[in-house]
Amino acid sequence: MKILVPVKRVPDWQIKLKLLPDGSNIQTDGIKWILNTFDEIAVEEAIRLKEKGVVSEIVLVSLGPPDVRQRLEYALAMGADSAILIKHEGPADSDLAARALAEVYKRGGYSMILMGKQAIDSDSSQTAQLLAARLGLPQACFASKVVVEGESAVVTREVDGGLETVRLPLPCVVSTDLRLNEPRYAALPNLMKAKKKPFEELSLDALGVSPEVKVRIKSLSTPPARKAGRKLGSVAELIAALQGEAKVL
Amino acid sequence: MPNALVFIQHDQGRVLKGSLVAISAAKQLAAAWGCSGLDGIALGPGAKAAASEAAGYGLASVKFSESPIFEKYRAEPYSRAVALAAKEAGSQCVVGLSSSTGKDFLPRVAVLMDACQASDIIAVNADGSLRRPMYAGNIIADVELAAGNRIVSVRGTAFPPAQKEGASGSVSELQLSGDPELHEQPRFGEVVGYELSKAERPELADAEVVVSGGRALASAENFEKVIFPLADSLKAAVGASRAAVDSGYAPNDWQVGQTGKVVAPSLYIAVGISGAIQHLAGMKDSKVIVAINKDPDAPIFEVADFGLVADLFQAVPELTQAVKGARS
Numbered sequence: 001m002k003i004l005v006p007v008k009r010v011p012d013w014q015i016k017l018k019l020l021p022d023g024s025n026i027q028t029d030g031i032k033w034i035l036n037t038f039d040e041i042a043v044e045e046a047i048r049l050k051e052k053g054v055v056s057e058i059v060l061v062s063l064g065p066p067d068v069r070q071r072l073e074y075a076l077a078m079g080a081d082s083a084i085l086i087k088h089e090g091p092a093d094s095d096l097a098a099r100a101l102a103e104v105y106k107r108g109g110y111s112m113i114l115m116g117k118q119a120i121d122s123d124s125s126q127t128a129q130l131l132a133a134r135l136g137l138p139q140a141c142f143a144s145k146v147v148v149e150g151e152s153a154v155v156t157r158e159v160d161g162g163l164e165t166v167r168l169p170l171p172c173v174v175s176t177d178l179r180l181n182e183p184r185y186a187a188l189p190n191l192m193k194a195k196k197k198p199f200e201e202l203s204l205d206a207l208g209v210s211p212e213v214k215v216r217i218k219s220l221s222t223p224p225a226r227k228a229g230r231k232l233g234s235v236a237e238l239i240a241a242l243q244g245e246a247k248v249l
Numbered sequence: 250m251p252n253a254l255v256f257i258q259h260d261q262g263r264v265l266k267g268s269l270v271a272i273s274a275a276k277q278l279a280a281a282w283g284c285s286g287l288d289g290i291a292l293g294p295g296a297k298a299a300a301s302e303a304a305g306y307g308l309a310s311v312k313f314s315e316s317p318i319f320e321k322y323r324a325e326p327y328s329r330a331v332a333l334a335a336k337e338a339g340s341q342c343v344v345g346l347s348s349s350t351g352k353d354f355l356p357r358v359a360v361l362m363d364a365c366q367a368s369d370i371i372a373v374n375a376d377g378s379l380r381r382p383m384y385a386g387n388i389i390a391d392v393e394l395a396a397g398n399r400i401v402s403v404r405g406t407a408f409p410p411a412q413k414e415g416a417s418g419s420v421s422e423l424q425l426s427g428d429p430e431l432h433e434q435p436r437f438g439e440v441v442g443y444e445l446s447k448a449e450r451p452e453l454a455d456a457e458v459v460v461s462g463g464r465a466l467a468s469a470e471n472f473e474k475v476i477f478p479l480a481d482s483l484k485a486a487v488g489a490s491r492a493a494v495d496s497g498y499a500p501n502d503w504q505v506g507q508t509g510k511v512v513a514p515s516l517y518i519a520v521g522i523s524g525a526i527q528h529l530a531g532m533k534d535s536k537v538i539v540a541i542n543k544d545p546d547a548p549i550f551e552v553a554d555f556g557l558v559a560d561l562f563q564a565v566p567e568l569t570q571a572v573k574g575a576r577s
Contacts, residue, residue, distance in 0.1 A: 013527070017387055026388065094356070095365055123383050123507070124368040129324065129356035138438045139324055141353045144501070154441070158501055159349040160454070160510075162445035166323075168438035178491075178508055179501055214365030214395040218378050221389050226533055229554035231545070235567045238539065239575060241555050246537045248458075248516040249575055 001111035001148075001170070002057040005046050005080065006101050006131075007039040009064055009071040010121040023219040035071050038116025040078075041176045044183035045146055046114050047079035054148045057081050061104050063097050065089050069199070076194035077186035084200045086207065093215040094122070098130035103207040105135060110171060112153065117142050117175040132173035140166050141175040253284045254335045256345035256355075257303045257311065262295025264302045266455045267346040267403075269410035272306050274403040275344040276411065277373040284342060288312070290334040290423065292327060293319040297420070304418040306411040310338070312423040318431060322350060325437035328357030333428045335362060335398075347402040348454070355402050364398030371407035385507035386530030405454055406513035406534060446500055453486040453503065458516045461488035461505055461532070462498070465521025465542070465561060469498045475565045476520060482572040488512065488532075490522045506531035521561045524549030541565065 011017060012032040020027055035043070049055040060075050060083040062068050072083040086100050105113060113132075118125035132139035140155035144163065147154045148170075157164045158177045186194070204211050232238050242249040255275045257268045275287055289311035291299040300313035312334050318326050331354070335343055343358055345351040347369045359366040371389075372380035378391045379401065425431050453459065460480040466472050472493070480487045489499035491506050505512055507530040517535035522528060524540070524547055532538070533552050540553035543560050550556045557564055 011384070013385065017384055019388070026384075093365070095359075098360075120507075121384055123381075123385065124366075125352050126356040126359070126366055126368060129353065130360055132324075133328065133357035133360035138436065139353075139357075140438075141324070142349060152438070160502065161452075162443060162500075162502060164440060165442040165444075166438050167441050169436065172438070177501075179494075212395075215367060216393045216395070218391045218393050220383075221391075223382075223386065223389050226538075226552045228551045229538075229556065231550065231556040231558055235557070235559075235564055235571055238555055238557055238568065239571045242516070242537070242539070243575065246516075246554065248537050249572065 001055055002059065002109045003046050003049070003055050003112045003114055004059050004061060004105055004110045005039070005042050006061050006113065006115045006127070007043065007071070007075060008036045008062060008116070008119045009033050009068045010036045010119055013037065013120055019220055019222065023221060024217070025220065033071060035075060036116050036119045038118060038120070038176050038178070040183045041178070041180050042114045042116050043075045043078055043080060044181045045176060048181065049146070049148065050079070059084065061086065061101060063088050063092060063100050072199070073191065073194045074186055076197045077190040078184060082198035082200070084202060086202045086204060088204055088211065090211060091213050091216070093213045094124050094126035094130055095214050096209070096211065097127045098134055100204060100207060100209045101127070101131050102134045103209055105131070112171055113173045115175055117177055128173050128175035137171055137173050138168045139173040139175070140168055142177040143174050144177050144179045146174055146180070251284065251339045251341050252286050252288050252309070253279050253342040253344055254331070254338055254340035255287060255289045255308065256331055256343065256351065257289045257291040257299055258346050258348060258350055259291055259295060259299035262298030264299050265346065266410055267348060267405035268303065269306060270405050270408045271344050271346045271403045272303070272308065272411040273408040274370065274373065274401070276307065277408070278342065278344060278401060281373050281375065281377045282342070288338045288340060290331055292330055293322065300420045304420050305413050307414045308418045310419045310421065312421060314423040314425060316425060318425070318434065321440040323437050323440065324354040324357055326431055326434070328354045328361060329428050329431045330423065330425070331358050332361035333425070333431070334423055337427065341397070342399045342401065344401045344403060347404050351402050355400050359400045362398040362400070364400050365394050366400035366402070367392055367394055368402050369404050370401055371404050382530070385527050387526060404511060406511055446502055450480060451484065451486045453488055453505070453510050453512060456486035456512070456514050458483045458485035459488050459505070459512050459514045459532070459535070460485045460518045460520065461490065461522060462493055462520045463490040463522030464492040464496055466493060466498055472498050475562065479518070479565055479569045479572070482569050482576070483516070490525070490528050492525070519549050519553070520565055522549055523547045524552065
């Protein structure tokens with residue numbers, strides 16, 4: 001079976017982000033980019049399904065500027081088979097991403113869409129669900145286990161209060177949570193080979209998708225810093241502070 | 250602008266505190282966007298009782314359905330029913346709690362209503378823009394939504410819960426005949442099992458006090474021996490850092506942080522937690538933060554009101570005894 005894995009390029013979560021002086025965006029000049037953490041888990045899971053003989057072909061797709069190609073090549077080096085880059089420079093929201101990804105899915109032959117539960121830049125957690133609804137597909141979000149059994153997927157979901165297991169007919173959309181797996185590193189020789197794997201470039205125009213954005217960022221700011229308190233010398237002092245000063249005991 | 254519709258999440262008829270937070274946020278949205286009023290919708294077993302309870306919090310009318318279709322939560326039928334209720338009430342805006350349920354199905358409602366969605370909002374600005382965290386809470390964004398239908402999910406700790414009002418709204422059953430596709434169950438798949446965490450303690454998301462443990466606990470047994478007694482002496486919920494969850498010391502749904510749960514209790518006690526950015530994003534809005542860590546340079550001390558540089562295996566049992574003493 002063929003599987004579509006949408007991925008997003010995001011700023012490395014380990015760097016300290018700075019804002020542009022007008023607050024319109026973060027400073028992106030020279031920052032380190034990574035594959036969205038949850039999407040990397042989706043790529044890894046697709047590769048494991050391929051190693052088990054369940055999946056025959058893994059197609060990556062991303063929406064973004066031309067240099068997203070490097071991140072796609074990294075995921076190809078992990079073990080995906082081919083990649084599609086929908087080139088787009090302007091602002092984007094989950095709705096635009098879902099509309100574009102839906103058109104790629106409709107080009108045919110996919111049994112599953114496997115992607116991260118949220119992008120760690122915008123933190124919206126919408127695209128997988130929007131895509132599923134747009135395509136009329138069943139969904140299993142926040143997956144911590146994915147098993148394909150014949151024509152269905154059995155997915156364990158991380159929900160408030162515990163775990164829930166669902167059985168979905170294929171094709172379906174699965175979004176990955178943190179504990180699904182630990183992604184492998186791409187080996188250096190594979191990074192060289194990845195450059196030779198099939199790579200297609202598309203545009204929103206070619207897909208018939210309008211670049212309209214419905215959720216517009218007006219301004220960004222940094223949250224007010226919490227004031228550091230003080231260190232106490234003993235448990236007795238702590239109890240006194242919680243009772244007397246903070247009045248929470 | 251027409252009415253706003255609030256999704257009332259409940260547990261067997263008991264309205265979640267987070268749903269009262271969603272009602273409270275919806276009232277602010279209605280004022281900022283000029284909505285004419287608020288309605289509600291509750292689904293699943295106990296929905297009628299939940300609808301009756303929610304109607305007392307300033308909702309003009311609340312629909313419910315206890316149809317077997319909603320017996321076990323699934324995103325597809327829930328989203329179809331909420332979109333149907335919105336259509337019937339003439340609502341252009343749907344508001345819900347950003348719980349795992351809300352996160353899961355609200356975007357599907359957005360597609361059915363041709364709406365756009367703002368996720369996990371923490372404030373409604375006077376100009377009608379919405380405030381929400383991005384980049385694990387390191388950046389705060391003010392976003393404007395396009396005209397037309399809108400979906401808003403609300404962070405459960407960001408607004409005060411709505412208060413009971415004198416008059417109660419009307420309660421009536423949602424007629425499902427308006428959407429034939431609701432009955433196409435097999436296409437949506439089915440729930441085949443649950444593995445729920447033991448609920449002997451308060452829910453992490455609504456608890457007044459949270460005691461969280463980090464990697465320094467070093468084992469699941471130590472979590473039980475050190476963290477549980479302190480939590481129980483304070484009638485607290487138990488949380489964990491991502492490092493502790495990744496190491497298998499605590500289940501995933503205890504995880505506090507941007508990728509786990511966001512909490513804002515009156516008292517948050519961080520035990521053996523260094524204070525990674527991703528953890529701080531999940532607890533820094535707590536009223537009082539206590540940190541116990543043997544590393545005096547741990548970043549957690551930069552957000553803690555009260556810090557104790559100590560070996561947790563000595564300090565926490567001592568604290569547990571002292572709390573018991575103070576309470577008896």
